[in-house]
Amino acid sequence: MNKNFIHFSRRGLMLVLSSPSGAGKTTISRAMTSRDLNLTMSISATTRPMRPGEIDGKDYYFVDKKKFQLMISRGELLEYANVFGNLYGTPKKPVEDALSKGQDVLFDIDWQGTQQLADNENAKKDLVSVFILPPSTIELENRLRARAQDPDIIVRQRMAKATDEMSHYREYKYVIVNDDIEVSVRSVEKILAAERISIERQTGLHEFVQNLRKSN
């Protein structure tokens, strides 16, 4: 059997993972980008203060409100949202560069940002949206409490936001109940593998089939 696999050009996709805080989205995102060399994390711009250990340009682009407003007015953001008074947004150019080279980009954004991508005629064809649910409310609260650096008021605020965030699961294409991280990561890997061979992503397919038919 011929082992020279056929590869033709492909357009990258935007893999969006959303979930209430504590449902495991960040752990799943890190596992995905470390295992899949063709998947890179989108780096958001934010006005929220830098936390200990965070690196500017790696975790976020830390900008002030004036700079953020400028990025909005220049149309440089693919989506943006206000979360607890802080602005978060996705710079457009690095994402478009990656997609056109056939690289996939992972987005760790909330329902507000996802809605903007889904409503954007250009972006929505590249969008693969996945919502991650916690297995139970008790498990979610335990996970939020285990985060030592957040004070009690933030935990309560996040639990309230979690309930609100969960009301948006229907707006996503895929839903994963994260009962076990490894199982969930493998589910996201399967979604990614399937979406990569969906017809709209395989941009080189048309030429390949034309050649197949011509040589017959």
Add this chain to the structure above:
Amino acid sequence: MNKNFIHFSRRGLMLVLSSPSGAGKTTISRAMTSRDLNLTMSISATTRPMRPGEIDGKDYYFVDKKKFQLMISRGELLEYANVFGNLYGTPKKPVEDALSKGQDVLFDIDWQGTQQLADNENAKKDLVSVFILPPSTIELENRLRARAQDPDIIVRQRMAKATDEMSHYREYKYVIVNDDIEVSVRSVEKILAAERISIERQTGLHEFVQNLRKSN
């Protein structure tokens, strides 16, 4: 970590594999149903004569033209097509029973049958269509020639039909170039895994999220 995975009710899906003869569809179909216990093969009714080794009710339901026309007029077929003068069709009831029980059904049908499923308002939400392409025309012809039981005229007829069949690849959701059977089977497995967790298939999800939000 909680290992009692959450399972809620799910609607089955119709996995359609189409390809020109010789592209490996039958081999892939057999591998899929032998590996995946929740996937069963849809058994078609046909007016074509039984071949040596075939079993009625396992490979096909072998019926005469009168009986087939009766099934059409009674609305008992989900789709049907005329291929080289023989009629092929899918009895509706066993498929609907399986889907409502959350079982997935694999269809080995051509573009004519797939178009009918895609045009049927009830059926199309359950449809996951995959088109399998040969890696090259030479490889396709080799595979067709290797089938000892088909006379030369049938091989030529099939090569002509293959060219025609391939023109319909764009009507499918996923496209696989079958360069290696094992790789192709794993691709179909990933499509199946992803589609099973798509939001429209997880019919028990709504109740699960309502309970999550209620207990918060």
